[in-house]
Amino acid sequence: MKVVLQCCTSGSVTIDGEVKGSVGRGYVALVGITTRDTQAEARLLAEKCVALRVFADDGGKLNLSVKDIAGEMLIISNFTLCADARHGRRPSYINAARPETALPLYNYFVDCVKELGVAKVETGVFGADMKVSICNDGPITIVLDTDELTK
Secondary structure: EEEEEEEEEEEEEEEEOOEEEEEEOEEEEEEOOEOOOOOHHHHHHHHHHOOOEEEEOOOOOOEEEEOOOOOOOEEEEOOHOEEEOOOOOOEEOEEEEEEHHHHHHHHHHHHHOOOOOEEEEEEEEOOOEEEEEEEEEEEEEEEEHHHHHHH
16 A cells, blocks of 8 residues: 655645545645555554654654644545556556455545544545645655555
């Protein structure tokens, strides 16, 4: 499972011209679920996202978590994070979980983030054509991958 976390001052997702979710200061999280992922990976990444200290404290040091700042999260499903572009010019998505597997894990990840105490959690619509707007803060962007976290 992979998550691209982008610290933001604001973020939103629009589907068919209608804003479906929006947040203020916090994260926009793009989530990719692979064929090997389970609830254990989803829980691990949720805990890591909520606990990461990447927001500035009063001294300007990146020392606060999204929870510490009462931050918000916009969580967007993104199967293209699972792309394999090692060969040729057209990425393969064979490692991306099928929707019947990915959707329950995506929902579990969202539920875990809520359970861990993030002030506001918004989502897009799984599988929809989404337009995501992000006002990066910093810019701070962190890539988390359970394959790397569990080594």
